Amino acid sequence: MQESCSAQEAQNHYQTLERRHFERVESSLRKFIPAYDWEFETQGRPELEKVLELVRTWVGRTVIAQWFPNHENYWLTICGRSEVGKTHLSDRAIRCVRDATEAIAAPVRKSTSTCYRPISADLATVPEIIANHHQDKRWLWNWNKQAVIGIDDLGTESFTAPWDKDTIYSVFAERSEKGKVPAKSTIITTNMTLEEVSKKFDPRLASRLRRGKNIFHVMPEDTKAFYD
Numbered sequence: 001m002q003e004s005c006s007a008q009e010a011q012n013h014y015q016t017l018e019r020r021h022f023e024r025v026e027s028s029l030r031k032f033i034p035a036y037d038w039e040f041e042t043q044g045r046p047e048l049e050k051v052l053e054l055v056r057t058w059v060g061r062t063v064i065a066q067w068f069p070n071h072e073n074y075w076l077t078i079c080g081r082s083e084v085g086k087t088h089l090s091d092r093a094i095r096c097v098r099d100a101t102e103a104i105a106a107p108v109r110k111s112t113s114t115c116y117r118p119i120s121a122d123l124a125t126v127p128e129i130i131a132n133h134h135q136d137k138r139w140l141w142n143w144n145k146q147a148v149i150g151i152d153d154l155g156t157e158s159f160t161a162p163w164d165k166d167t168i169y170s171v172f173a174e175r176s177e178k179g180k181v182p183a184k185s186t187i188i189t190t191n192m193t194l195e196e197v198s199k200k201f202d203p204r205l206a207s208r209l210r211r212g213k214n215i216f217h218v219m220p221e222d223t224k225a226f227y228d
Ligand SMILES: Nc1ncnc2c1ncn2[C@@H]1O[C@H](COP(=O)(O)OP(=O)(O)O)[C@@H](O)[C@H]1O
Pocket: 039, 040, 041, 042, 081, 082, 083, 084, 085, 086, 087, 088, 089, 189, 223, 227
């Protein structure tokens, strides 16, 4: 009886520490992410503020999902025509995930014995993924192992060999699996509509892009005039 009580106490204590830790990380992120150098001009336009807000939300969830294993992987898909800032935002988002993890992990690492891994995160286009995979079969395995990856310009590629498409499928399949620790978050930029994703790839991928808390956002068309 005594033993089960103390086990319960230990569990409660652990949960309290975990909750406090979570709150600390969240409040640090709430300061770090908006203050990040996004270099993204919004000119106060609500549609562009909204895009930036969604990207920031994804970054916050992604960082949290690295540290608290009960959090899932999150996907962010930014759609829209070219030159509206899709690559720019995904590149910044990936940098922000890396920098936020480092900035927030470093002080925690100093004050506790907890060991945080530095996060690995990378952005590549489909042709780059395929070319690297052809050169070195271990490349894809290592690349896809990363906690966060970005696939830039999905849909502009043309697949020459049928297995090239399978290569890209394998990336999505791996990153769709639940319960991976750390969670595998993904950012995608594309000029395709959901119907086009369905046709070119798979209806399941199209629905995956919008499932659960995944964010799917179409950029406003007339963005360019505002930062020129
Ligand atoms: N809202 C914005 N504020 C500042 N620079 C922007 C903005 N949108 C796009 N850019 C810049 O315009 C150029 C094209 O953007 P890019 O991200 O490559 O577009 P896309 O990937 O949608 O084709 C880049 O130099 C990018 O930094």
